[in-house]
Amino acid sequence: MPAYKARIYANGTITKYGYGEGTVTEIVASYGLSAEDTAQVLTEVYAKRPDLETEMIAE
Numbered sequence: 307m308p309a310y311k312a313r314i315y316a317n318g319t320i321t322k323y324g325y326g327e328g329t330v331t332e333i334v335a336s337y338g339l340s341a342e343d344t345a346q347v348l349t350e351v352y353a354k355r356p357d358l359e360t361e362m363i364a365e
Contacts, residue, residue, distance in 0.1 A: 307343045315339075316350035323358065330358050 319333045352359040
């Protein structure tokens, strides 16, 4: 997936998470991406918002 698309998915994920629509992993899973693309989006999310990664570990 091109980097710009991963950034778009990541920004959408962060927004949805902020509105309480689920956990980061649940939101990304709802996009139906391949495992490789999912990992790329999660990497982008956690690069932008490292605090969300620590919340995932606490779950």
